[in-house]
Amino acid sequence: MKQLPCIAPASITGYQCVSTAGDSLHELLAALLANRACLRPLSLFPPPFATVVGEVVSRLPDIGPNLQSYACRNAGLALHALGQDGMRAAVDAATARYGAGRVGVVLGTSTSGIYETENAYRVLAGAGAMPDDFSFLHTHTAQASAEFLWRELALQGPCYGISTACSSSAKALGAAQRLLAADICDAVLVAGVDSLCRLTLFGFNSLQLISPEACRPMDSGRRGINIGEAAALLLLERPDPGNAACPRLLAVGEASDAHHMSSPHPEGLGAAAAMTQALQLAGRRPEQVDYINLHATASQLNDLSEAKAVHRVFRRPPPCAGVKGLLGHTLGAAGAVEAVVSLLALEQGFLPGNCGLRRVDPLCDLPIVAEPRLNSRPRLILSNAFGFGGNNASVLLEAA
């Protein structure tokens, strides 16, 4: 493996997350501390089979008339997160300070606005034509909701969407950090957004990966995943004395399995390489990590592969847990959502639990935190996100 240089850390000067746990950070924190599943029956469209999902049930704000062509559930979720406590003001302040051309947007999403595409195809199947208001490049394609945020916030910096399945928004964090480190931008808004749709429900069901009941990551009786939706936003800036009280993104490690399109490497080689690279880029050692937020989807193979990967990197693994038993698997949004979970743990001083756990799978054999551990003071948290195509990312976050 080539020797990597270190990358300059980024301050996280604002963050928000809308999920099935609620709209505000306060509600997300309460759910993490209560450690009770926020999963529910699907209400967005008739459920095709028995499962529960992490659905956002609050009413989403309307997209403004000038940006109507971007209107879709994904953009609505993003706008809802932007409207939470102080988030829009934080981006506006960065824009005023640095200039619109120095503020960028990087979105991570797996399926973008495909829920609206699916609805448009129903019209196509019936009437023989797409509905007049269908806007492929403003709702369906992977950059669509990034472009929406960019226009909504009147930004002029770089704007793109990263779509590498379930590692998308973890990789968006890495891309944003590089935009700062390479002095392209002075601030970057990272968005992780995915919304419920038929494609992912039927698709994961075809792979026999959907659990009929609330999922149980790392449990010996786990039966598969629950799909969720969410929008998480994080504002990254270069560290300076004014944001010294903010937590920092130290590095994002990335690696490919080079093994299979939908199954992880059985020994977790790509996942281990991503974790190792994150530590190397940050100039940290494994024993300095206080907690690992596991990707832990509750699929048989993924959890086993990740456990092997953790053992490969850590001689004595630190406390670990996954939150998908609370929020569901928010797919392309998961990297950003779980970065927010990790930031709450760093700032509020606790270790999140592993909702749904009854008995740790002996084959996984990790020190899983079943119930939240209060009065902890984690300083360094590693947060994993792995996706189809053997696409692995690991995010290293540090307390202020």
Add this chain to the structure above:
Amino acid sequence: MDCMSLLGFGACAPDAGFRAGLPFPADDITREAMPAMLRRRASRSTQMAFSAALRACSQAGRSPAGLPAVFASAAGEIQITDQLCLELTRAEPMVSPAAFHNSVQNTVAGYWSIAQRCTQPATALAAGDDTFAMGLLEAWCQLACLGGELLLVCYDERWPAYLAPGRGQVEFASALLLAAGGWPDAVMQLGRPVYATSAVDEFSPPAGSDPVLAVLPLLARAAGGASVQPSLPVGRNWLVDVHKR
């Protein structure tokens, strides 16, 4: 980092008429670009991207296995996604596992890493009309922060006509093998992509306005002689300085 170096490039344009009109060498889909097992199931995107990427690697004399890769595509695996969306309109949809995992935007990235046994990072991005420009910017940032060399592949297969009428009708892939800093034997050197606050006037790629064709001025310059004009459009609002001896 002051500049990045283009060490090799490739292009794939399956339509012979379109290919003949290009001002730089381009290939049809190269059957040998992927193992037979993969070729049978591979999308047009995957076949074109592999063809262009292997050409760029061979031109530069580099092994694909050691290179991080950036895959940029405005619409990704739109043909199989279209089939899935049609299937999902049925009362009892039948979605196959392979169709599902082959519909993700990083399908090409995944198959590339598997076929080339490449464990380096691979990313997949989209940016509408600025897809190539943002791919180039992502490449710039990776090279500026991490050094070394990488592969940038930009591709789009044909979009079903009812999705975006008049757009996405050209099948095309390009690949650039890029290195951090200035290399004496480089095809040419590229500066940092910059945003032009007004839309770039001269940005009118031939054969319509497909995002995947935004690379054409750059490839034409790479294949041509020494040039007068230093600055090239790479997207609707993005320019890059090029230096070719």
